[in-house]
Amino acid sequence: MSDSPTIYKLFAAKIDAALSSLEAEGVLPAGTSRQNVAVEPPRDSSHGDLATNAAMVLAKPAGLNPRVLAEAIVAKLAADPSVASAEIAGPGFINLRLDPAVWLAELSAIATLGSDFGRSQMGAGRRVNVEYVSANPTGPMHMGHCRGAVVGDALAALLEFVGNEVTREYYINDAGGQVDVLARSAHLRYREALGEEIGEIPEGLYPGDYLIPAGEYLAGELGDRFRDVPEEEWLPIFRAEAVEQMMELIKRDLALLGIHHDLFSSEAALHGAGKPDAAEAWLREHDLVYDGILEAPKGKTPEDWEPVELPLFRSTKFGDDQDRPIRKSDGSWTYFGADLAYHMEKAKAADELIDIWGADHAGTVKRIKAAVAALSEGQGKPIPFDVKLVQMVQLMKGGQPFKMSKRAGNFVTLADVVDMVGKDVVRFTMLTRKPEAQMDFDFDKVVEASKENPVFYVQYAHARIRSTMRKAAAEGFAPSGDAIDLLGAEELELIKQAAQFPREVEAAAKAREPHRIAFYLYDLAGAFHAYWNLGNDRPDKRFIVAENAALTGARLFLAEQLGQVVRNGLRILGVEAVEEM
Template identity: 75%
Template sequence: MTDKTPLFAEFATVIDAALSALEAAGTLPAGLPRGAVTCEPPRDPAHGDLATNAAMVLAKPAGTNPRALAAALAAELEKDPRITGVEIAGPGFINLRLTPASWLAELRLIATAAGDYGRSAMGGGSVVNVEYVSANPTGPMHMGHCRGAVVGDALAALLEYSGHKVTKEYYVNDAGAQVDVLARSAHLRYREALGEDVGEIPEGLYPGDYLVPVGQALAAEFGDRYAAAPEADWLLLFRAKAVAAMMDMIRADLALLGIHHDLFSSEAELQASGKVDAAEAWLRAHDLVYDGLLEAPKGKTPEDWEPVELPLFRSTRFGDDQDRPIKKSSGAWTYFGADLAYHFQKAQSADALVDIWGADHAGTVKRIKAAVAALTTADGGVAKPFEIKLVQMVQLMKGGQPFKMSKRAGNFVTLADVVEMVGKDVVRFTMLTRKPDAQMDFDFDKVVEASKDNPVFYVQYCHARVCSTLRKAAAEGFAPSDADLGLLGAEELDLIRLAAQFPRVVEGAAVAREPHRIAFFLHDLAAAFHAYWNVGNDRPDKRFIVAQDSALTAARLFLAAQIGQVVRNGLALLGVEAAEEL
């Protein structure tokens, strides 16, 4: 095994070389695509250390029987001295058993690579734009935004760790009716700051106390100049001031979670720049937009509905169920039209796009994916990869009941409130303990519970246990060493086998755009570590520190240190600190 290549990747090259040998011998036709060939742990650890489907996926295009091909491939693989057993299972899977020395070499690699263990060049420097959060700039971040924020940020870190160049983008929706409502709400607080009794906040305006300082700042800057002025005199000014204040607040809220975007793109600036008009002209030139009659609404047609001619995008060419308008009858851009132009802009400077959306936007997925497919293929190009990850809302619970609303926000629980209550690390890790498209309860009592039922604590406690063990050992005069790793037994090798999966889990999570896989892996590794630890509670000879055997102690401490390193690397990808004591 090389000094730098993780074990699973190394044996993937061994399998690839064996297939090349079969090609050279004429057993396999030359040039068969091998992209579907895998090297992974068998589903049942009792079946071996590694498994490959090579014979299964290549037999048909090679015009041969899977088991016959497996036998030929097995004969090649048996030549590698690190492989102690090759078994053909079922219709043609191949299970491999490796020497203990192979796993011990991987343990040393973890120590050598340290924080880079699991880092990959898989992305090849390709540029991925990850757009996430993109909440309307009308108030502080609330927990409805939190899950998407964490998923997007962890995904960006995962992609960077896997060799991609990542642009973390926030799309500021500052051109719609909601920011006019914000301006009117700020004007009300402005009048209040000047001493006017504004009474109850009228329905339709934003009621939260977070606009009070915005009103005070406006009063300090403009005095009473706009107190009785007509709306036309102050709407645009107050809108710009209020949006800027809200974005400062949003950045501060995100910073509480350790989230910092590279780019903030303004919808208003995009439209003012003429880029939306340019996108429409480009689409018309490529026969992707035409003037046509908007279809009647599905179901019962409203009595006052009249057919109207609008510029329509040919989204049915790309899998949508109807062509979509990019402008309204007033000439204003539809949300879809503005989004189309925004993605047109993003696609110019990225090799792949990923959007993290709330599940309430599920209805627009098909049309925007159709738009991006059109934009990236119209000139004969290959469609740029574009994925939309939908994130379900989070139900906040405390004491078995839905958590009450926040007075500061008016009608929702703010992200800042939650981080203050339980801490950044708890929030971030918890948001990744379920698949994003699955419903989640965030129980304030459970997420701070010191028990194995709390995955945040369970993984943090694993790392803290490692640190505590190393501190105790140092106090007793012991230190980790790889000099006698051959003393490690079957239980220790099982821990190494699991830890060694980290690099392939990272790559798989990056390809699938699923950072929660890292959290799942860390939980499994923590469970295995705790199980090993618990054996030592009843059997002193199985403890990490065996006072009468310094060589075995040094080897086990080396193992513990590397388990801690892998946990630390995984937590870093999730933006979570690795606790050294709890």
């Protein structure tokens, strides 16, 4: 589909046409770059509906005073019937006030486009790989994973909404020592399922009850033949079976949040296919890995430290503070070496990579970015790579730290939290702050029916609209776009707010910040609730004016389109637009 026609794109085209006309007249030099010309809302809405910096950015290459060029541009724009007024502000900014018919046409455009309002082809089919969650497969999802899961999922939906081809990927860290611990823990529960009294879970094993079903499944599948045999006989089997069981548990937990990945990539499979070895060979071929002595640790050097020659990646060439080893002294792969190979694999099927990581991984961002930059250089293909760091969530209740029962062992499960407050509350709340900012998740506040609770405030706006539609239908009224010219100044302000949606979507997608959509929806809901309250004081401003069917139809039409915009935004966030509350 093509881009949604929006006010900003429409007037960007009009301003572009005015500049082309000035070029033809010799006012502007031919071929003057217009790359930095912007059309956006003025900082102060009292200054008008739109503002452009065209005169400011083009005056110098044109050899003109900005205000002189602004006057020439204004003369062109003022002749357009859709422009009510064009004024010059300050050194040469241009503020435009639009004819009300422009906003009414935008309202009709929302109705025509429906669920596609706000979509665009900005992404132009670019393949974007978004990797998120990627928790170790050693137990159920906990609240430490929740925020990154929601941010990644909403970002994937946002990028799809603007025309990207998105792959949602989960990287299974199933090759480390923690998986052996999982296998041993599962074997203990397997013996328990066979009737053995296992007593207290030994230190170093996973104690959570979530492994009891895994043990019972393994007992049913394998019988008792691995109960008393040496570890080396059962460990590989239990490792694979336990990971599979845990991944099924993780997928069920993620499904509670409406999250489903397209691709699950296994670190163990990566090693099994020799991908890290292939990556090292490729990097050596391109002089990006060499054998060298790792620098001594900064600060006080440990007594047992010895200089060892290791294969080092030239990450300093790409902005890192030191070159990084891809193998350990025993020849096994470092986490970085495996991650490097994994990102090389991902890049083969994508034009852009985005990783969502916990803030505790901040120290590894620079080296992985260096690795992807090296890959780009070696392949001659630029691969944009972004890492979004997500801070932890502090569970609260009534403003105090909250300790839930920890059936999983030593952490609060995502399933418990979703069970307490619901999927939509969890998802929306996780997007009410920038991901890099600390967040408190207060169980009382997130279900509070007040303006201070963004989840409630936005959903209540939609529920109010739907309730109004039901009431209107019962009284014999229906939305109608035939008389929308009856709408007044207050209603036009609502339309202006709704018309911002496509621009907000593209801005959020460019910045890779889905929380901007949540912020926008909160502001739109606020504008709607303010208008609703106006009707409480002035009956003539209510959506249903019994004695004026035409005006009622127009206002219902407005409400219907506001509801559509709210639904479109909530769909990006993975949150339901409720019918009643």
